[in-house]
Amino acid sequence: MGVLSGLQPERVFYYFEEICKIPHGSYDVKAISDYLMGVAASLHLEARQDEEYNVVIKKPAAPGYEKAPALMIQGHMDMVCVKNPDVVHDFKKDGLKLAIEDGWVHACGTTLGADDGVALAMGLAILEDDSLIHPALEVVFTTEEEVGMEGAIALDTSDLKAAYLLNLDSEAEGHFLAGCAGGVKVHSLLPVKAAEAEGVKMTLGISGLAGGHSGAEIDKGRGNANILLGRLLYELDKQAMYHVISVEGGEKDNAIPSDSRAVIVAAPEDADLIRETALAFGRTLANEFHTSDPGVRVEAVCGEAGSYEVMTTSSKGKMVFMLMEVPNGIQTMSADLPGLPESSLNLGVLRTDEEGVHMTWAVRSSVKSLKTLMSDKLQYMTELLGGEVTFSGDYPEWPFNPGSEICELCLEVYEAQTGKKGVVETIHAGVECGLLAEKMPGLDMVSMGPELLEIHTPRERMNIASMASTYALVLEVIKRLAERKA
């Protein structure tokens, strides 16, 4: 007897428990991929596995529904492996220890991998059920989604004919994902010329900002410590002469930086004025950000007097100009879905080294031309100031389609089954649907899934009742897609 035996829908929970017995963290997916191929073979279904261990399983339409356009059901097989520090668990060897509590399934002290094990479990349960009415099915399980969507990037879709895609990698029941942002990482290098300066060294620090994810939390009005550091340096310029040794802040391009610092050199007689200006700027920020970043602080600490290597006045001026003038934060909001960000950029990392001042942005938009516009602005400004730009990690958007038939159908069935109105959303971050949208133009897609909480943490859990209603919704959508065009 499994821990989940007796839960409904029975075969979905059966497969989910089987999946949990097989280690399947990112980059450790051969075993789970082989298991999926094994299930396909036992069901006598056509299947293929590629070099990235992606699995594609095809099932012909139910008799009489051959004319309906094919449907792709898709999710990722890799999971995020995180455990509580006091738990003994080897994600490479051990199966997950499942438990049921108050209507939720969780794993004991580890992530559950319901993100995205639910897609595998539902996909297999659908494939084995010969009583269902369905169009031709193409069930696609990808790898390494959690570490950069490498499986979906490598996936060959040339043999796939699906007109519709049901992605099962969302985790809020009743919320239907209908678009995502594309993105690119932009790196600017402003070369710096060095000079010598005498004076007292001072460290000016901005800290205590809330930070957060540069996609999901870009609409919270939070301060960006790197951008604010530029403003602080500009404020100081109004008051006193000073030189800059270095500026730095932030850790990752896709995190809003919560702290930053500048090391400067000033005449000893100006040190008090500079400190007061910095503290006054701190009070200004405390006022402006009292709701979004109540912990913001600015500090100024005096160091030793001496002779230091600093940026020339011209190099410093270009750097301060760029931090003051460069676009940052939300650039456009969606006109289709009020309240949802459409385009944004985040200066996540600021560094100084022998080459100069490095700045790294995460640029996002669900409209490709707006992503290009933001990249162009960064490139134009950087090059005009004598610097160089490089781009990396480009990934495609999934443009919102207000006429999506499959999204409309999900809303219709959801309301009929639950009496509640579903919510259509887009996400300001990349998902696999963006890659599939690019590879298969015209594919009509939606992403949904059962209620999961605190994914990517040892508190991850899956709601049992939500799994049942989500599965019922999926089956009805599949049936109506078959009947519509049959």
Ligand SMILES: [Zn+2]
């Ligand atoms: Zn996922």
